[in-house]
Amino acid sequence: MSASRTTVAPAEGKLGILIPGIGAVATTFVAGVELVKRGMGQPVGSLTQMATIRLGKRTENRSPYIRDFVPLAGLNDLVFGGWDIYEDNAYQAATNARVLEQHQLDAVREPLQALRPMKAVFEQQYVKRINGPNVKKGANKRELAEMLMDDIKSFKEKNGCARLAMIWCGSTEVHRKATAVHQSLAALEDGLAKSDVDIAPSQIYAYAALKSGVPFANGAPNLTNDIPALLDLARERHVPVCGKDFKTGQTFMKTLLAPGFKARMLGVSGWFSTNILGNRDGEVLEDPDSFKTKEETKLSVLDQILQPQLYPHLYKDLYHSVKINYYPPRGDAKEGWDNIDIFGWLNYPMQIKIDFLCRDSILAAPIVLDLVLFLDLAARAGQRGIQEWLSFYFKGPMTAPGLYPEHDIFIQLMKLKNRLRHMMGEELITHLGLEYYD
Numbered sequence: 001m002s003a004s005r006t007t008v009a010p011a012e013g014k015l016g017i018l019i020p021g022i023g024a025v026a027t028t029f030v031a032g033v034e035l036v037k038r039g040m041g042q043p044v045g046s047l048t049q050m051a052t053i054r055l056g057k058r059t060e061n062r063s064p065y066i067r068d069f070v071p072l073a074g075l076n077d078l079v080f081g082g083w084d085i086y087e088d089n090a091y092q093a094a095t096n097a098r099v100l101e102q103h104q105l106d107a108v109r110e111p112l113q114a115l116r117p118m119k120a121v122f123e124q125q126y127v128k129r130i131n132g133p134n135v136k137k138g139a140n141k142r143e144l145a146e147m148l149m150d151d152i153k154s155f156k157e158k159n160g161c162a163r164l165a166m167i168w169c170g171s172t173e174v175h176r177k178a179t180a181v182h183q184s185l186a187a188l189e190d191g192l193a194k195s196d197v198d199i200a201p202s203q204i205y206a207y208a209a210l211k212s213g214v215p216f217a218n219g220a221p222n223l224t225n226d227i228p229a230l231l232d233l234a235r236e237r238h239v240p241v242c243g244k245d246f247k248t249g250q251t252f253m254k255t256l257l258a259p260g261f262k263a264r265m266l267g268v269s270g271w272f273s274t275n276i277l278g279n280r281d282g283e284v285l286e287d288p289d290s291f292k293t294k295e296e297t298k299l300s301v302l303d304q305i306l307q308p309q310l311y312p313h314l315y316k317d318l319y320h321s322v323k324i325n326y327y328p329p330r331g332d333a334k335e336g337w338d339n340i341d342i343f344g345w346l347n348y349p350m351q352i353k354i355d356f357l358c359r360d361s362i363l364a365a366p367i368v369l370d371l372v373l374f375l376d377l378a379a380r381a382g383q384r385g386i387q388e389w390l391s392f393y394f395k396g397p398m399t400a401p402g403l404y405p406e407h408d409i410f411i412q413l414m415k416l417k418n419r420l421r422h423m424m425g426e427e428l429i430t431h432l433g434l435e436y437y438d
């Protein structure tokens with residue numbers, strides 16, 4: 001039976017993408033979109049641009065592109081803006097990041113130079129390894145939030161945007177647990193006025209976005225919008241949100257492999273992961289407090305997928321370790337090693353070694369694109385609060401309180417596509433179709 005179709009407002013007019021953190025990921029994303037728009041590159045890795053979706057029965061042979069099936073904003077309708085603690089425009093920042101080749105950056109120099117970061121809301125104690133001059137000054141955190149809301153409003157007006165979406169591509173902040181100030185909107189607003197030390201800069205951006213009715217995605221592992229106060233605000237304002245921490249290199253590999261081991265009932269006794277990384281993200285993550293934030297999202301993945309409580313013999317003794325080492329010569333071209341100790345029939349041990357020579361920002365850029373387009377779609381479809389169907393893109397997917405996150409990438413993909421089918425009134429696909437027996 002097909003579901004009734006959700007009313008989705010058309011994607012008319014310009015969509016403004018606001019990005020706190022104009023670093024490697026953000027500039028690779030913006031430069032990539034500009035290159036694709038000019039026919040000078042392919043949006044590889046992006047579901048919204050490249051993937052199809054099967055509809056109806058297998059015999060119907062209906063597999064349109066996702067972009068033709070749901071009304072998404074087109075690349076030509078995107079406008080970019082953002083904030084950073086450095087004054088470099090996106091062309092300079094992309095040149096420093098050394099992700100894309102200079103001749104490609106030169107081909108889109110003009111739009112990149114036009115992206116000049118607005119003054120950031122920043123506190124050194126939240127990101128210890130960096131400091132920059134392009135920072136707002138205000139009497140308290142509420143005033144800083146109001147300045148961000150003014151930025152959002154004037155960006156929208158100046159660029160004639162019909163809608164906006166914000167995505168945090170800023171540095172990973174130090175590890176913080178939610179405290180009393182995060183538990184309700186009233187407490188958070190009171191805390192902003194009193195400049196409560198527990199309110200992180202990323203939370204001030206998220207607050208400003210949601211207050212302005214702008215959907216918000218969190219690409220870093222910081223707590224940011226994953227607190228009752230901001231989730232209440234998102235529901236109250238009817239704004240969709242999602243997070244956290246883009247699922248790229250090593251964790252992407254884990255969520256590919258671990259479901260396979262479990263599907264075949266193979267045991268795992270150890271998973272040792274280490275990385276060398278030489279970009280600014282690597283430098284920030286060398287600070288133990290920032291790494292602690294990252295470590296939490298990286299470690300939780302295996303436990304949820306393998307379910308040691310259901311399969312104690314196979315996974316209860318799994319030793320899992322994740323390390324990141326800052327190694328400048330590598331730049332953005334990270335190397336991730338995994339040694340996986342598995343066991344099979346009669347507990348016989350085996351080993352798997354992975355050496356993934358990946359490029360962090362190349363893997364992250366299409367995720368940024370998909371997230372902003374899907375969040376904008378969700379907003380036009382009237383969806384609010386946490387968008388669990390976007391878990392596919394995150395290392396630490398946000399969930400409703402009390403629910404465990406789904407990490408298995410294949411279940412996540414099914415969830416994402418079924419959400420799109422549901423939105424458009426198509427049958428959900430359960431893979432329970434007719435089978436033939438001889």
Ligand SMILES: NC(=O)c1ccc[n+]([C@@H]2O[C@H](COP(=O)([O-])OP(=O)(O)OC[C@H]3O[C@@H](n4cnc5c(N)ncnc54)[C@H](O)[C@@H]3O)[C@@H](O)[C@H]2O)c1
Pocket residue numbers: 020021022023024025026083084085086097120121122123127130132168169170171172173201202219220221245246247248249279280281284359360361363364
């Ligand atoms: N594959 C990936 O690259 C990947 C995967 C998952 C998560 N992430 C996360 O995405 C984020 C961006 O990664 P990146 O490689 O682009 O890092 P980057 O260091 O190149 O860029 C981050 C930028 O954020 C700026 N910044 C820091 N605090 C800010 C603030 N309060 N306001 C405005 N700007 C601020 C920094 O000055 C810097 O320019 C990091 O948190 C990283 O952990 C990246």
